[in-house]
Amino acid sequence: MSIGGTTETETSKIADLVLVGGKVRTPTHPSGFAQAAAISGGVITAVGADEQIRDHVGPRTRVVNLRGRLAIPAFGDAHIHPVQGGLESLRCNLTGMRTRQEYLDAIAAYCAALPGDAWVLGGGWSMPGFPGGTPTAADLDTVTGGRPAFLPNRDHHSAWVNTAALTLAGITERSEDPVDGRIERDHAGVPTGALHEGAMHMVGNLVPAAGGEELTRGLLAAQQHLHSLGITNVQDALVGVAGGLGMPDVFGTYLRADADGQLTLRVTGSLWWDRFRGLGQIADLLTRREAAGIANRFRATTVKLMLDGVCETFTAAMGAPYLDGHGHPTDHAGSLFIDPAELSEAAAQLSGLGFQMHFHAIGDLAITVALDTLATLPAARRVSGRHHIAHLQFISPPDLDRFARLGVVANFQPLWACEDDQNTELTMPFVGPERAAWQYRIGAVLRRGARVAFGSDWPVSSADPLQEMHVAVNRVLSARLGEPGTPETTTPLLPDEAITVDAAIDAFTRGVAYVNHEEDAAGALAPGMLADVAVLDQDLYAIPAAEIGSTSVQLTIAAGQVVHGDE
Numbered sequence: 001m002s003i004g005g006t007t008e009t010e011t012s013k014i015a016d017l018v019l020v021g022g023k024v025r026t027p028t029h030p031s032g033f034a035q036a037a038a039i040s041g042g043v044i045t046a047v048g049a050d051e052q053i054r055d056h057v058g059p060r061t062r063v064v065n066l067r068g069r070l071a072i073p074a075f076g077d078a079h080i081h082p083v084q085g086g087l088e089s090l091r092c093n094l095t096g097m098r099t100r101q102e103y104l105d106a107i108a109a110y111c112a113a114l115p116g117d118a119w120v121l122g123g124g125w126s127m128p129g130f131p132g133g134t135p136t137a138a139d140l141d142t143v144t145g146g147r148p149a150f151l152p153n154r155d156h157h158s159a160w161v162n163t164a165a166l167t168l169a170g171i172t173e174r175s176e177d178p179v180d181g182r183i184e185r186d187h188a189g190v191p192t193g194a195l196h197e198g199a200m201h202m203v204g205n206l207v208p209a210a211g212g213e214e215l216t217r218g219l220l221a222a223q224q225h226l227h228s229l230g231i232t233n234v235q236d237a238l239v240g241v242a243g244g245l246g247m248p249d250v251f252g253t254y255l256r257a258d259a260d261g262q263l264t265l266r267v268t269g270s271l272w273w274d275r276f277r278g279l280g281q282i283a284d285l286l287t288r289r290e291a292a293g294i295a296n297r298f299r300a301t302t303v304k305l306m307l308d309g310v311c312e313t314f315t316a317a318m319g320a321p322y323l324d325g326h327g328h329p330t331d332h333a334g335s336l337f338i339d340p341a342e343l344s345e346a347a348a349q350l351s352g353l354g355f356q357m358h359f360h361a362i363g364d365l366a367i368t369v370a371l372d373t374l375a376t377l378p379a380a381r382r383v384s385g386r387h388h389i390a391h392l393q394f395i396s397p398p399d400l401d402r403f404a405r406l407g408v409v410a411n412f413q414p415l416w417a418c419e420d421d422q423n424t425e426l427t428m429p430f431v432g433p434e435r436a437a438w439q440y441r442i443g444a445v446l447r448r449g450a451r452v453a454f455g456s457d458w459p460v461s462s463a464d465p466l467q468e469m470h471v472a473v474n475r476v477l478s479a480r481l482g483e484p485g486t487p488e489t490t491t492p493l494l495p496d497e498a499i500t501v502d503a504a505i506d507a508f509t510r511g512v513a514y515v516n517h518e519e520d521a522a523g524a525l526a527p528g529m530l531a532d533v534a535v536l537d538q539d540l541y542a543i544p545a546a547e548i549g550s551t552s553v554q555l556t557i558a559a560g561q562v563v564h565g566d567e
């Protein structure tokens with residue numbers, strides 16, 4: 001059969017989209033790079049020299065001239081909370097501002113368009129903008145017009161609240177601090193408007209839950225934001241009802257967006273393991289996995305098991321006690337959130353049912369328990385599950401070898417591997433020098449042959465893979481994110497743990513594809529693979545490592561569709 005004079009084979013060679021005149025990262029060429037690529041039906045059909053790919057151009061083919069720029073596989077993110085991040089970006093978004101006046105102006109502008117009875121929600125402020133690092137209710141009262149306000153800071157460890165919120169929560173000078181948090185007070189003991197850690201819940205629990213429509217808007221805002229950062233596939237680290245964490249259940253949000261054809265992001269959902277419900281919840285997890293299906297852009301094939309808390313609040317489960325800040329051991333080492341016996345029974349059943357397990361483990365004890373749990377599974381099931389442990393702040397030396405040996409994926413959030421205040425002031429004094437040197441040992445795990453996948457934990461920290469890669473390679477924050485001249489931008493954290501640019505790209509591309517069981521379909525630019533591409537304004541393979549963080553994504557393609565940037 002012929003169409004307009006061309007044979008069928010020639011027609012099928014005609015591409016929807018071609019990228020020419022660039023530097024295309026590909027495993028199919030010995031140099032690692034080609035000039036051009038052809039895309040058809042959402043899939044890469046050819047990679048090669050410009051003149052070879054020009055053969056694929058027909059009258060309707062869209063031709064993108066890369067003008068020498070680098071094209072790499074689009075990024076993934078192996079641990080992220082997209083809907084939560086999107087919601088925050090739609091609300092009063094204080095990210096990136098620096099002074100008290102900037103914050104107050106932004107909140108006033110936001111309130112001007114807000115109904116009189118609505119909560120003032122959002123957040124993203126950072127401590128250096130305020131005297132002593134803490135903002136006040138009195139300041140906030142001047143711009144919120146009587147509405148209650150709840151504004152978590154950039155790292156979500158503190159919240160700025162106003163008088164209306166303190167009143168609603170019944171927080172007065174007579175209120176005691178909760179065991180896991182602190183109410184900021186003046187010299188007379190009167191609350192001043194900042195709540196730290198567990199004390200945040202005293203107001204956070206009163207915030208009305210977001211409705212379905214708002215959640216959908218949050219998801220779509222997140223999707224656009226992630227595409228603008230070159231991201232096309234993620235693992236949502238928490239789908240379900242997580243009591244106390246204040247996270248909405250986003251399962252239905254994904255299902256609806258997928259059914260409505262609104263998802264261009266591919267999402268693997270980690271279904272929340274409720275530690276108070278025991279093994280009886282497995283039936284519900286199966287129902288959800290089935291409801292999501294496996295053929296769509298949203299799948300729910302993973303279970304999230306949160307084994308401990310975070311070091312800054314002494315809730316990470318450590319093998320030895322925390323120190324008191326003067327170097328003396330306390331009687332407290334954190335504790336496991338899930339009893340090891342229940343965990344091992346859950347792991348046996350979940351892996352037998354074909355679920356992947358995604359562990360949250362920060363303290364060295366929690367990491368050991370996760371590895372011990374996985375070690376009891378039959379080897380074949382261990383590998384086929386692509387089970388992964390996220391965060392991995394303190395890996396004790398004997399555990400370094402076990403990731404490679406057991407086939408467990410190390411899921412790091414590399415942006416945290418720097419000497420920021422959180423680390424030097426809230427972590428290192430309380431763990432001591434030996435354990436401080438166990439932090440985020442990405443290089444050591446990689447050198448031992450383990451698979452590494454990267455994720456952001458957005459909105460806890462930036463979702464920008466280039467900022468995260470900057471830290472993975474340099475072990476300091478880039479000038480775009482850090483305060484210039486501070487230790488976080490000048491003093492590398494454990495420089496031996498730095499990795500190469502190529503290894504960092506790999507962790508964000510093939511590494512995430514592997515975790516999401518997609519490595520045969522995504523994570524590399526080669527014929528037959530999904531056309532997920534990110535085009536960058538700087539060549540990461542040519543610029544000095546110190547400039548990685550000044551790179552931006554100019555074009556993002558998801559399954560052959562341009563989803564960010566316009567050529």
Ligand SMILES: [Zn+2]
Nearest residue numbers: 079080237457
């Ligand atoms: Zn998380």
